[in-house]
Amino acid sequence: MMRNLGASILGEPGAMQRRAMAKAITLLESTRADHRAQADALLTGLLPYSGKSLRLGISGVPGVGKSTFIEALGLMLIARGHRVAVLAVDPSSSVSGGSILGDKTRMEHLSMDERAYIRPSPSSGTLGGVAEKTREAMLVCEAAGYDIVIVETVGVGQSETAVAGMTDMYVLLQLPNAGDDLQAIKKGVMELADLVVINKADIDAAAATRAEAQIASSLRLLGLHHRPDHVAHDAQQWHAQVMQLSALKAAGLDRFWDLVMQFKALQQANGRFAAKRQQQALAWMWERIQAGLKHEFSEAPAVRAALNETTERVLTGRLAPSTAARELLATFFRGDQDHA
């Protein structure tokens, strides 16, 4: 079954490939141990065929027009001969039942096009778990020949960091509002951005221009923006840019894509493109190891038996937190015979 799934994913585009992708991603999202083993075998088989896309992260607060932007961009890209996959990281979807992309009426035109593949956010578990499944789904899409993978997120928790950590380029959508950028600075999102896009510039051109100047100045103050006086030795390095567009009127998308292509060319020329992916892969591996260790620890019967009382002793000041940690670790490594 795995072999068939893998073959269909690597095969011709069409209904059979789409069904195989959906099955594979569902398998990746399963929590059953036997499914997980099958999923790992499948992933390992697909991996040599993955990695050939441009991975684009897009975030922005609700109302900024992410869906409209992604739909307009996706339609432009498929018209140019690309195949576009859209995935999402939405850690709130486990509560809401899938707030991003769960609604089938979103991206109506793009979702009906055979050259696009849209998949809602996995809807279970922690941000780390949701992000892992999206990363894996990205590999499946790449193996199926999608050469542009867009990963979108709404700004919940640390989801922006997770998305920036799995994409080649991170785009922050902003409304033409003063003050908006300082919230982004506060949350550390501005520092992640390779490109800041002010959407809905058609509604109030003056506000959009003010916002652009303000964000450019914030990026400059944060040391992220291109400074005209830095020419020579920084020529090979990308500096965060800001631009305005109107996704609704599909105005400015050409220029957006030009900037994306400039970014990609520069990153490939200076070696950052491959280096960043390697860095991301290692960080991902260690993040999953840490999560796995914590899970095994928290679920171990000996730890579960001791944790409440130990926590209580820490909270009432009878046990130093570091001593408590050492006691629990000793319990885990000594006491949990299930793992031995």
Add this chain to the structure above:
Amino acid sequence: MMRNLGASILGEPGAMQRRAMAKAITLLESTRADHRAQADALLTGLLPYSGKSLRLGISGVPGVGKSTFIEALGLMLIARGHRVAVLAVDPSSSVSGGSILGDKTRMEHLSMDERAYIRPSPSSGTLGGVAEKTREAMLVCEAAGYDIVIVETVGVGQSETAVAGMTDMYVLLQLPNAGDDLQAIKKGVMELADLVVINKADIDAAAATRAEAQIASSLRLLGLHHRPDHVAHDAQQWHAQVMQLSALKAAGLDRFWDLVMQFKALQQANGRFAAKRQQQALAWMWERIQAGLKHEFSEAPAVRAALNETTERVLTGRLAPSTAARELLATFFRGDQDHA
């Protein structure tokens, strides 16, 4: 020996107590397993006598005048009858051999006073390890009756976050420079600050006043600063403040201490003082558990044997990072018989 150490620490101030404190902290910093067990026993014995100090975190870039400030503040506080301990978290000290407080000529007057206890940063290991030893040293100082514990750090890595996570109040020292505050915002340090102090205000009063206005405005934009229109329902909550002083001329220290006392009174009245300590204790316990799990994992012979090759397969795109993590975790929990 433990019992004697503990008794001397809990005993009368004087040379014997100081020697016992130094021995205890050295024991806490030891990496030998038998020392660690003794240290844990000692800590548990001292714990009921700890926790009664005000824990003050102070950070700022090199050159901002931290030593001068802490010495002036410390001398003022001991003159008022307090006993003052000064500890440090300096994750760079493992490289430099102790850049903070290692130099005996720093805080010359304060270090000669019997009512002050100054201890350089532990100089080994990761930030987490350095922070842990400082947290434990803090408990020893408290058990010895020091009622003000100052923990200083220079802005290296995440050391500010670590210090804010072990203190009741976090003070950020700034130079009267424009732009300085945006660096602090960028690093997320401004958000940690309960109080921002512009030092060296005597050098350029106009610059200091400009800096004060600028920082107040940044704090306001970040939603952290007290706004005059927020009176009624926020009266019980502390809002970050900014003030200027000159540590060198000991000018403004009274006002600084008044603000610290206002902060403490408010936090005690609204319950945040105790709640924050409980939160910190739990976070500390889990941070140590995570670090301990990662350490055991990385040191396990089976993992060490597999890690290089697995990493190589991830870096060359032959193994998905999540699959690699699962393989290594399986190796750890199955293969490492040493811990069974």
